[in-house]
Amino acid sequence: MTSVMINIFLVSLMVVIAVMVVRTHRLFAVIVMSGAYSLISAAMFVNLDAVDVAFTEAAVGAGISTVLLLAAMARLPAEEKPLKTNVIGPLAVVAIVGALLVTAVVDLPAFGSADAPAHTHVAPRYLAESDAKLHIPNVVTTVLASYRGFDTLGETIVIFAAGLGVLLLLAGKTKTQLPDYSKPKTARSATRPKASSSPKKTRQSSAKKKKAAKKGSSS
């Protein structure tokens, strides 16, 4: 009973935060509130006895993505642009999809029911084997790394691909090829066509010289 009360409290808190996120236009507040949202959902996972998921949610959702979003936000204007389009169409779509989801929830097996499909297929074998045969008490780890090793390999590759994509888009070579927005537009277009490689080279070499000078002075 207390568990249900705690869940109701946490979910209503999450609804309040979600509404606030939608209604706020300051990006900083939006990011911090999303972090709070993640932290509350982590608390909810603890309450549902899913400590591994809670751990991940607290570390990734509330911790690192908040910091990364704040770092990215430093490059953006502080306020969201005001909405000019008509909202009735999108609102109708959201309402219909929401209603469908709610009707689908009714068909789900009851929370914690032992004869739910998820608990009758392979789960009993995992639960029986993990501790007795493999001597690994945390079944989550056995399922994640051993029984479902291929899935986790795919997950790791997805993370790798995400890092690679960000690296290609934002770091290194690509950046030096970006137009220099700090200069006025006319100067940029004037220097661009005739200069394909030489100005870049001089820029780099001057940067290297600067570095070398710094090293010399510090050592």
Next chain:
Amino acid sequence: MMSSNPVFRVTTKILFAPIIVYGLYVQFHGDFGPGGGFQAGVIIAAAFILYGLVFGMVALRKLAPPRIVALFMAIGVMIYGGVGVVSLLNGGNYLDYNALDHHDPAHGQHLGILLVELGVGVTVTSVMMVLFFAFAGYGDPKAEDDGGQG
């Protein structure tokens, strides 16, 4: 991005090592309690990001050169995939950890899970740091030779 506040600087210096030790605990204790490569990777990356936030990106680049961090993204995936290849060579299926130790399959499972989680941890740590380098160092003229180049 840099703080001259002595409270932050001293706190970071005190906390940096314990955060990493805690990350390693989460990494290698995943068999017995909540935790594993994903969580540990994020925690260890958080230590470096904290360092970068307080002491500045230049100091962080010196501590963890972006090019090497980017290399570790691939090394983590290679550790994971390599465990599968080793179990193939030992006569099992891909990622079948029982094949890692023919005499004691349970030990093979322990070893396989440990190595695989290590691979996950290495990849997650380095990807999180690469993301931070990319977002926090973007457009920073001192970051001319971040990762990827060359």
